[in-house]
Amino acid sequence: MQSTRHEIPEWAFEFHGHRCPAMPLGYLAGKYALKLLGIDKEKDTGTYIFSETGDEHHQGCFDDGVQIATGCTYGKGNYKRLEYGKMAIVVYKPGKGAVRIRPKPEILDACSKFEFFKYRKSGVPASQVPRDVADEVINYVLSKDFDELFYYEFLKDFTYNPSKKTMTRIVCDNCGEPTYENYIKIFNGKKLCPRCYEIERNKR
Ligand SMILES: [Zn+2]
Ligand SMILES: [Zn+2]
Incomplete structure (x- = not known):
């Protein structure tokens, strides 16, 4: 070898x-x-x-x-x-x-x-x-x-600022599953995970 x-x-x-x-x-x-x-x-x-x-x-x-x-x-x-x-x-x-x-x-x-x-x-x-x-x-x-x-x-002037991370989870008003707060979307006054948000939005 x-x-x-x-x-x-x-x-x-x-x-x-x-x-x-x-x-x-x-x-x-x-x-x-x-x-x-x-x-x-x-x-x-x-x-x-x-x-x-x-x-x-x-x-x-x-x-x-x-x-x-x-x-x-x-x-x-x-x-x-x-x-x-x-x-x-x-x-x-x-x-x-x-x-x-x-x-x-x-x-x-x-x-x-x-x-x-x-x-x-x-x-x-x-x-x-x-x-x-x-x-x-x-x-x-x-x-x-x-x-x-x-x-x-x-690379002399290279910089990068990562987005702030969170440790906070919020329970989705529809499915009840904990979801990191940065991902929660508000729809008709409800706090929704991205999946439930898509489902609600497509109902219209
Ligand atoms: Zn390989
Ligand atoms: Zn959900």
């Missing part, structure tokens, strides 16, 4: 569901961003990522890798997808700055030439590609230095 510069924890593959090269590429992009900004993996929500990916092949895999490495997650709400259809991320931590990272096109092209993608193009799901075939392209990615894999650029 080819020796690698980087390692990925096995739980990352378990979480992601299969072995593919885009998740490790995202993982390393995330690691590199943390290194460039001089910050640790985010435990809470004080770091924000804006991913320029969209819904196409490999984009979600890349996003999973970034989330695993950085601790910025869709679930915690500090990982936003911009739907640009590009493989790039902006990582921002107030007081530390913002950096945009993207894989070098020649790296993406080099990955595409591996046998892994012959299987994928013929319709074989990533989880069904033989392990050694998948590991060949994964190890190629892991064998490269950060600066061989990615371009980066610090």
